[in-house]
Structure formats: structure tokens, C-alpha cells
Amino acid sequence: MPPSIAVIAPGAMGSAVAARLVEHGCKVLTSLDGRSAATRTRAAAAGMTAASDAEIAGADIILSIVPPGEALALAEQLATVINRNTKKPVIVDCNAVNVETIRRIADIVLSSGARLVDAAIIGLPPKPGTSGPAFHVSGEAAADVAVLGQLGLDLRLIEGPIGAAxxxxxxxxxxxxxxxxxxxxxxxxxxxxxxxxxxxxxxxxxxxxxxxxxxxxxxxxxxxxxxxxxxxxxxxxxxxxxxxxxxxxxxxxxxxxxxxxxxxxxxxxxxxxxxxxxxxxxxx
Amino acid sequence: MPPSIAVIAPGAMGSAVAARLVEHGCKVLTSLDGRSAATRTRAAAAGMTAASDAEIAGADIILSIVPPGEALALAEQLATVINRNTKKPVIVDCNAVNVETIRRIADIVLSSGARLVDAAIIGLPPKPGTSGPAFHVSGEAAADVAVLGQLGLDLRLIEGPIGAAxxxxxxxxxxxxxxxxxxxxxxxxxxxxxxxxxxxxxxxxxxxxxxxxxxxxxxxxxxxxxxxxxxxxxxxxxxxxxxxxxxxxxxxxxxxxxxxxxxxxxxxxxxxxxxxxxxxxxxx
Structure with a gap:
């Protein structure tokens, strides 16, 4: 049984990553509240499933793939919901944020009881017939998302703390x-x-x-x-x-x-x- | 009979360019006034001939190869001597100066009656067994130094004014x-x-x-x-x-x-x- 995965948001990268996970048999949740018709169409085409914040917080793995300026706010929003749950996910922050920002995100996520993986996506969004992009992951919880490597993502472990990726x-x-x-x-x-x-x-x-x-x-x-x-x-x-x-x-x-x-x-x-x-x- | 050429100064690039011209049968003048023993040795090893400012101003072609901060002062110094001569050389400014600086150098050189070629040396100093570096030249007088292409330099004409090189x-x-x-x-x-x-x-x-x-x-x-x-x-x-x-x-x-x-x-x-x-x- 593959893990339940949420991908936020269904942008060009997020929806393409989701499509690859769906191809590998995953159910991929996302949030469509207040999103445009174009985004809803893209998410549907990728095989993503619309879900509430509470459902998303209940996933096993949450991939955060947003513009860098939104990464911190998303972590805060997720942490608020996760705080109320007994089940705690692993959040994989894939955003192009700097080391200081990812450390602040780690503080927020860890305080909710969830684990955090620092990830760096290098390359263009997944396309059929290619194996990329590379997902470099670091931090103590990186081993907890090794399953992503069996679900179509090119996962590469960096021996290093949160911040290295x-x-x-x-x-x-x-x-x-x-x-x-x-x-x-x-x-x-x-x-x-x-x-x-x-x-x-x-x-x-x-x-x-x-x-x-x-x-x-x-x-x-x-x-x-x-x-x-x-x-x-x-x-x-x-x-x-x-x-x-x-x-x-x-x-x-x-x-x-x-x-x-x-x-x-x-x-x-x-x-x-x-x-x-x-x-x-x-x-x- | 090859043209008489002066190269100022006999630095790493200048002396290597001079050595290649000397190999091709040129007499290459340079100024050694106030230069260190190391520079004098390097100039002698390149086969360069020590000359006075007046002799240098009397050469057919003068290559200016100095640190960018010295290019303007060298042009002024040459122009002062050339002003007194009836014979007018072509000065080839090979320095890494910006377009505004080369235009100021053009004003100085042209007012002395000499011609100016804008040149860009791209690559490492000439070494035996290699054809480089490339000497890109631009400006109306660029055709007047075409002979350098027969004297061992990899000369490349840019169709463009002073400033293009x-x-x-x-x-x-x-x-x-x-x-x-x-x-x-x-x-x-x-x-x-x-x-x-x-x-x-x-x-x-x-x-x-x-x-x-x-x-x-x-x-x-x-x-x-x-x-x-x-x-x-x-x-x-x-x-x-x-x-x-x-x-x-x-x-x-x-x-x-x-x-x-x-x-x-x-x-x-x-x-x-x-x-x-x-x-x-x-x-x-």
C-alpha cells in the first residue's frame, strides 16, 4: 500500500510531480480552495484529488512546492492544523529558500510534532519518458521519505542536516x-x-x-x-x-x-x- | 620589409606578443625607462629592443598592452610625442577598457594625427605551438593593421566602429x-x-x-x-x-x-x- 501523499500547490512543478506519483499508484491530495479554473483543470489532469486542510494534514507525506516567498506561510498554516492531529506527517520542503529560511521552517514544523525533510528539486518538471528532476534530500528525517524513490522520483540523499539541500x-x-x-x-x-x-x-x-x-x-x-x-x-x-x-x-x-x-x-x-x-x- | 612595431608594456601578454612578432622577422621596440630588472630580463628574452619615447612614436604600429587603468595615460603620453612628429603611427589599443574609455582614447590619439584601432585580445598570451590568442580589431583604421595577421597574430576583423572590439x-x-x-x-x-x-x-x-x-x-x-x-x-x-x-x-x-x-x-x-x-x- 503506497503512502498517502499531499502536494501543495498544483503549479507547473507540483502537478507534474503529482502526475508521476499517481502513475506509480499513489493517491495525491491537494488544496484547491480559492484556486483558479486553470489550476483546477491542471490538478485534475494530473490525477490529483481535492482535499480539505484537515485531510491534507492527515497524509503520510506532504510535499511543499510553492514560490519561495510562500514557503514559510504554508509551513505555518500546515503546522496549525497538524497541531490538532495525533497523526503526524513528514513535510518535505522542496522550495528554493535559503538556509536561514529552511531553519525557521524547521522550527515551525517540529513544534507541531511533524518531521521536516529539506529538499532541493534540480531540473525541469517531470515529463513522461524522463527520469528527472533530481530530488536531493537532507535532514534527520530524510530516510523516512526513501519510499519516494520507489514511486518514480529521482531521490538523492545528502548526508547533512536541514539546510544542506x-x-x-x-x-x-x-x-x-x-x-x-x-x-x-x-x-x-x-x-x-x-x-x-x-x-x-x-x-x-x-x-x-x-x-x-x-x-x-x-x-x-x-x-x-x-x-x-x-x-x-x-x-x-x-x-x-x-x-x-x-x-x-x-x-x-x-x-x-x-x-x-x-x-x-x-x-x-x-x-x-x-x-x-x-x-x-x-x-x- | 616588415613594419616597425612597438609594444608597450613588456608585461606577460606584451612580451609574449612581441616574441611572436620577433619570430616573424619584426623589430619590436619597447620602453624600459624605470622598469624593474625582471621586466628588462623578460623584454630581452622576448627579443625586444629598448627605445626612447621618440623612437617608439616613430614606429609604424604601436600596440598598447597595459593594465586597463593605465590605458588612457599611455595614450596621452604617446599623443604628446606624436604631435611633434610628421610621421604618424597607427596605435592599436589592446586594453580591457570599456567603450566610453576607448572613445576618449580615440579623441586623444586622433588629435595627435595618429590613427587608432580598437582591439580585444581574447585568450592567454601566445605560446610556441599555439595560434592564439585572438586579436579582434574594429574601427576605420583596422584594415591598416591587417599585416599583423601575416606576422603570427590571429587577427579577426570586426565590422564596426571604435568601441566594437x-x-x-x-x-x-x-x-x-x-x-x-x-x-x-x-x-x-x-x-x-x-x-x-x-x-x-x-x-x-x-x-x-x-x-x-x-x-x-x-x-x-x-x-x-x-x-x-x-x-x-x-x-x-x-x-x-x-x-x-x-x-x-x-x-x-x-x-x-x-x-x-x-x-x-x-x-x-x-x-x-x-x-x-x-x-x-x-x-x-
């Missing part, structure tokens, strides 16, 4: 999404100065993997830029305000804010980025 | 050295949080080219970190103070300043970076 998520995103940010900033600046073609040629000849990567990563980033703003600020927080590199990630937050506004508005810079990336892909 | 240099370094900076910052933060091994494993599995690149780029950066501080500030200036990404490069300047101080001092963070890179190379 979040640190992995922050540092991986800091390199990976940071590189996309550097590419966007420099493509725009080179385009303005008439050096975009020369930049592309030089990357193709002396840094071909970065050239290929930007060809895909730059256009993929544009519709997500608005979400990356908060994620970059989480990374700045992960470094700590006194660290000299924190300024780099505050700069990325402002860059993605600027790009998100351009995508919503004129789209001039977005068009320059897309044009550069298309030529990278054509040259592959 | 500098923009290429800034944008390429902004991606390339920026990536190394992101790697250093995130390796240190992951190490502090006990997630360095997990970060390395995840990079090896989902971003193998970045993993391989950091294995080499991180230790190579440490002894140069002090030089990258000014270069990052040039890139911030290239973006312009009002651009949201300028903050990213001011952050990199502070990070490299911090790392350079660590290299000179305790070396604690340098050791963590080196340890990570060694494990990347071992896993290759």
Missing part, C-alpha cells in the same frame, strides 16, 4: 541561473555596441558549451524572469548581507525584474536576446 | 570571468553549509561542462583575482551606472577584492576553492 539548491541555481543572467546582460550590452555577432563567434570558437547553453537558456529564461527575482534575493540572503558576493545576486534580482518588465511591456530587449539565441542555435 | 572584450569577459566568479562565490557558500560534495555531484551529472570548466578556471583565477577587480569595474562602466546589471559587476569587483586579500592573507577561502576544483578534476 537548500544550500545545494541555492548554490546550483546561483551558478546555473546566474550564468543565464550574465549572458542576458552581456548580450544586451554587446548588441547595443554593435558587437553581438563578434561575441557569438568568439563564444562559438573558444567557449562552445557556453555558446550552446545560452542558445537554449536565454529564451527559456524570459517567461520565468519574474519568478527568478525572488530566487536571486534568496541566494543573496543565503550568502548573507555582509558577504561581498551578495551584491551580485541583488544585481541579478534587479536585472531579472528589468527583463520581466520588458517582457510584459515593449519587449525590445527580449527580442534582442531571442535573436542572439536563435543565431546561436543556428550555428550549433 | 572593446565591447566584445567586455562582454566576453563578463560572461567568462563572471562564471568563474559565480563558481567561486557558490563553492564557498556551499562549503560553509556542508553541501560542496552535493553541488559537485549535481554539476557533474547535469552541467558537466561547467563542472569541468570550474575545475580549471577556479584555481587559475586565484592569483589573478587582484587584476580582475579593475576589469569588473570596467564592465560595470560598460553597462553604465543606470543599468541594473552594473551592480552585478560591482559585486564581482568586491568578491575578487575579497579573494585577492584572502590569497595574500590566511588563504582559508582560497584553500576551499582549490579543494573543490581538485575534486572536480579528479572526477573528470
Amino acid at each position: 537548500s544550500a545545494l539548491k541555492m548554490s546550483y541555481a546561483g551558478i546555473n541561473k546566474g550564468l543565464t543572467g550574465l549572458g542576458a546582460a552581456m548580450v544586451l550590452a554587446a548588441t547595443r555596441a554593435g558587437a553581438a555577432d563578434a561575441l557569438r563567434d568568439e563564444l562559438a570558437s573558444s567557449a562552445p558549451h557556453i555558446h550552446a547553453r545560452l542558445g537554449n537558456a536565454l529564451p527559456d529564461m524570459l517567461p520565468k524572469a519574474y519568478r527568478w527575482v525572488a530566487e536571486m534575493r534568496e541566494i543573496a540572503g543565503f550568502l548573507g548581507p555582509e558577504h561581498p558576493a551578495a551584491m551580485i545576486y541583488e544585481g541579478f534580482a534587479r536585472l531579472f525584474e528589468h527583463l520581466a518588465a520588458d517582457v510584459q511591456g515593449q519587449g525590445t530587449e527580449a527580442a534582442q536576446i531571442v535573436a542572439f539565441a536563435e543565431r546561436c542555435r543556428a550555428k550549433k | 572593446s565591447a566584445l572584450k567586455m562582454s566576453y569577459a563578463g560572461i567568462n570571468k563572471g562564471l568563474t566568479g559565480l563558481g567561486a562565490a557558490m563553492v564557498l557558500a556551499a562549503t560553509r553549509a556542508g553541501a560542496a560534495d552535493a553541488l559537485r555531484d549535481e554539476l557533474a551529472s547535469s552541467a558537466p561542462h561547467i563542472h569541468a570548466r570550474l575545475g580549471n578556471a577556479l584555481p587559475d583565477m586565484l592569483p589573478k583575482a587582484y587584476r580582475w577587480v579593475a576589469e569588473m569595474r570596467e564592465i560595470a562602466g560598460f553597462l553604465g551606472p543606470e543599468h541594473p546589471a552594473a551592480m552585478i559587476y560591482e559585486g564581482f569587483a568586491r568578491l575578487f577584492e575579497h579573494l585577492a586579500a584572502d590569497v595574500q592573507g590566511q588563504g582559508t577561502e582560497a584553500a576551499q576553492i582549490v579543494a573543490f576544483a581538485e575534486r572536480c578534476r579528479a572526477k573528470k
Whole structure:
């Protein structure tokens, strides 16, 4: 008998994770109170079951997959309901929050009697035919969710406390999404100065993997830029305000804010980025 | 008869470029006034010829290869001497300066009657058996130094004005050295949080080219970190103070300043970076 699992919320990642668990025979609960018709449709398509807060708190495992800014509030809300129950779930916090935030979440969850696993999802939402994304888990309770590895998730145990998985998520995103940010900033600046073609040629000849990567990563980033703003600020927080590199990630937050506004508005810079990336892909 | 060429200054890049030109039959002048014994030895080993400012100003082509902070002062000094001569050289500014700086240098050089070529050297100093680095050149006078392509330099013409080659240099370094900076910052933060091994494993599995690149780029950066501080500030200036990404490069300047101080001092963070890179190379 597979464990009962709840996934909150049924966003792009949450619903795709739920669909994979459903494929593996799980019943996956979620909360649809006050959600849009589009979200309800997505949750239904993923085979998720609408449930009350009390039912969700009664699941064996609760996966928290929300925008980073909502992770703490969700933990508080869950803890309030769990407090009243005798059965205590394991909450797996999969959110891109920094180490300090996950420690605060741990305090809240543990005080309700539930256990907490720190998790980092690295990769795109599950798709049929792929094994990813990777679910890195850390903390004392990580072994308690090993069953997820038999239910279609690519589970990877980090030997480390609560905070280690979040640190992995922050540092991986800091390199990976940071590189996309550097590419966007420099493509725009080179385009303005008439050096975009020369930049592309030089990357193709002396840094071909970065050239290929930007060809895909730059256009993929544009519709997500608005979400990356908060994620970059989480990374700045992960470094700590006194660290000299924190300024780099505050700069990325402002860059993605600027790009998100351009995508919503004129789209001039977005068009320059897309044009550069298309030529990278054509040259592959 | 090859053109007479002067290279200022005989640093690591300048002397290696000079050595390649000398191999191809050129006489290469340089200024050794007030230079250290080590510099004089390096210039002699490269086959360079000590010359007065007046002799240098009389060369056909003058390559300016100095730290970015000295580029403007060198242009002023050369222009003062050239002003008095009837023969006017082509000055090739190879420095990592931003577009605004190269335009100021153009004003200074053109007012002396000399021509200016904007050049970007991308790659390590010439070594026997290699064809690099690439010398990208832009500006109206770029065609006037095409001969350098027959004298052992990998010359690449950019169709663009003064500023295009500098923009290429800034944008390429902004991606390339920026990536190394992101790697250093995130390796240190992951190490502090006990997630360095997990970060390395995840990079090896989902971003193998970045993993391989950091294995080499991180230790190579440490002894140069002090030089990258000014270069990052040039890139911030290239973006312009009002651009949201300028903050990213001011952050990199502070990070490299911090790392350079660590290299000179305790070396604690340098050791963590080196340890990570060694494990990347071992896993290759």
C-alpha cells in the first residue's frame, strides 16, 4: 500500500510531480480552495484529488512546492492544523529558500510534532519518458521519505542536516541561473555596441558549451524572469548581507525584474536576446 | 620589409606578443625607462629592443598592452610625442577598457594625427605551438593593421566602429570571468553549509561542462583575482551606472577584492576553492 501523499500547490512543478506519483499508484491530495479554473483543470489532469486542510494534514507525506516567498506561510498554516492531529506527517520542503529560511521552517514544523525533510528539486518538471528532476534530500528525517524513490522520483540523499539541500539548491541555481543572467546582460550590452555577432563567434570558437547553453537558456529564461527575482534575493540572503558576493545576486534580482518588465511591456530587449539565441542555435 | 612595431608594456601578454612578432622577422621596440630588472630580463628574452619615447612614436604600429587603468595615460603620453612628429603611427589599443574609455582614447590619439584601432585580445598570451590568442580589431583604421595577421597574430576583423572590439572584450569577459566568479562565490557558500560534495555531484551529472570548466578556471583565477577587480569595474562602466546589471559587476569587483586579500592573507577561502576544483578534476 503506497503512502498517502499531499502536494501543495498544483503549479507547473507540483502537478507534474503529482502526475508521476499517481502513475506509480499513489493517491495525491491537494488544496484547491480559492484556486483558479486553470489550476483546477491542471490538478485534475494530473490525477490529483481535492482535499480539505484537515485531510491534507492527515497524509503520510506532504510535499511543499510553492514560490519561495510562500514557503514559510504554508509551513505555518500546515503546522496549525497538524497541531490538532495525533497523526503526524513528514513535510518535505522542496522550495528554493535559503538556509536561514529552511531553519525557521524547521522550527515551525517540529513544534507541531511533524518531521521536516529539506529538499532541493534540480531540473525541469517531470515529463513522461524522463527520469528527472533530481530530488536531493537532507535532514534527520530524510530516510523516512526513501519510499519516494520507489514511486518514480529521482531521490538523492545528502548526508547533512536541514539546510544542506537548500544550500545545494541555492548554490546550483546561483551558478546555473546566474550564468543565464550574465549572458542576458552581456548580450544586451554587446548588441547595443554593435558587437553581438563578434561575441557569438568568439563564444562559438573558444567557449562552445557556453555558446550552446545560452542558445537554449536565454529564451527559456524570459517567461520565468519574474519568478527568478525572488530566487536571486534568496541566494543573496543565503550568502548573507555582509558577504561581498551578495551584491551580485541583488544585481541579478534587479536585472531579472528589468527583463520581466520588458517582457510584459515593449519587449525590445527580449527580442534582442531571442535573436542572439536563435543565431546561436543556428550555428550549433 | 616588415613594419616597425612597438609594444608597450613588456608585461606577460606584451612580451609574449612581441616574441611572436620577433619570430616573424619584426623589430619590436619597447620602453624600459624605470622598469624593474625582471621586466628588462623578460623584454630581452622576448627579443625586444629598448627605445626612447621618440623612437617608439616613430614606429609604424604601436600596440598598447597595459593594465586597463593605465590605458588612457599611455595614450596621452604617446599623443604628446606624436604631435611633434610628421610621421604618424597607427596605435592599436589592446586594453580591457570599456567603450566610453576607448572613445576618449580615440579623441586623444586622433588629435595627435595618429590613427587608432580598437582591439580585444581574447585568450592567454601566445605560446610556441599555439595560434592564439585572438586579436579582434574594429574601427576605420583596422584594415591598416591587417599585416599583423601575416606576422603570427590571429587577427579577426570586426565590422564596426571604435568601441566594437572593446565591447566584445567586455562582454566576453563578463560572461567568462563572471562564471568563474559565480563558481567561486557558490563553492564557498556551499562549503560553509556542508553541501560542496552535493553541488559537485549535481554539476557533474547535469552541467558537466561547467563542472569541468570550474575545475580549471577556479584555481587559475586565484592569483589573478587582484587584476580582475579593475576589469569588473570596467564592465560595470560598460553597462553604465543606470543599468541594473552594473551592480552585478560591482559585486564581482568586491568578491575578487575579497579573494585577492584572502590569497595574500590566511588563504582559508582560497584553500576551499582549490579543494573543490581538485575534486572536480579528479572526477573528470
